[in-house]
Amino acid sequence: MDAQPLLFTLEEDSSGYEVSPQRVPMAVLRAFAKDVEDLLRGDGTEVDVSALEVSIVTGSLAIQTAPIAAPGLWRDMRQLASSERLDGLDKKRRxxxxxxxxxxxxARRCVFGITAPGLAQVRVTVATDFHADDADQWVLVERYLQGEIVEMGGLKKVNAHIRLQDGTLIPVESEREVFRADKVNRLYKIAMARIRAEYNVVTRKYRNARLLGFEEHQQTLDEAQLARLTERGAKAWRDVPGASAWVDALRGSAT
Structure with a gap:
């Protein structure tokens, strides 16, 4: 698709007046600009937003880009224009x-719009239902998560943040008593946390996680325990003349 400009619009009057380029709450402008940036950039680097020129135009509040030629972006825009299903959309844009x-x-009842030449107008309103089919595939689980505790505490909302090995940061709410009763300083250390949370079986994300407590875990090799396991295994296999041959027979392998 040839390079085309995109127009993003926001209609809102929750502050008692319609937002416009002449008058808009700073928080609303900042959030809208950030959302537009995320929509353009997505998860990848196809669109360099740092070099992209935009203009604030009359709409209610509207941001118009310079012409953009980005196949991934336009593929997602065409999907939004043709369906309210978000499956397959770039994660950030979704x-x-x-x-x-x-x-x-x-209660704000915002109306968002996306317009471009050759593209059916996209409008997100109270009457639309943009969603992904996996959005409701959540199950309640109780699990152990091992990761680095990078934040603990809070004045109003008491929580901890756990960074998993893959870099995922999971916030978990907690009762004050859980932290108060814990005698170990776990901040910036690897810990084993027991949590209860909603888990999406498709996206593998957690939400509404709650910390139930910390569990002690052994990070170093226990030589005595290894010796006991080795001895137990040797006794279990002592009547088997050839372990590998026995396993091959079970598998049905030809000798």
Missing amino acids: EVIERWQKLARS
Whole structure:
């Protein structure tokens, strides 16, 4: 697709007046600009937003880009224009549209729009239902998570943040008593946390996680325990003349 400009619009009057380029709450402008940036950039580097020129135009509040030639971006825009299903959409762009849909249904009743030449207008309103099929595939689980504790405490909301080995950061809420009763300084250390949370079986994400407690775990090799296991294994296999041949026979392998 040839390079084309994109126009992103926001209609809102929750502050008692319609937002416009002449008058808009700073927080609203900042959040809208960040969402537009995330929609353009997505998860990858296809669009260099640092070098992209935009203009604030009359809409209610509208941001218009310079012409963009980015196949991935335009593929996602065409999907949004043709369907309210978000499956297959770039992860970052999907998160923005899901957020816009929630805002459209909230007390703020925002209306968001995306317009471009040759593209059917995309509007996110209280009447639309942009969603992914995996959005409701959540199950309640209780699990042990091992990771680095990078934040603990809080004045109003008491929680901890656990960074897993893959870099994922999971916030877990807690009762004050859990931290108060814990005698170990776990900040910036690897810990084993027992949590209860909702888990999405498709996206493998956690939400509404709650810390139930910390469990002690052995990070170093226990030589005595290894010796006991080795001895137990030797006794279990002592009547088998050839262990590998016995396993091959079980598998049905030809000798």
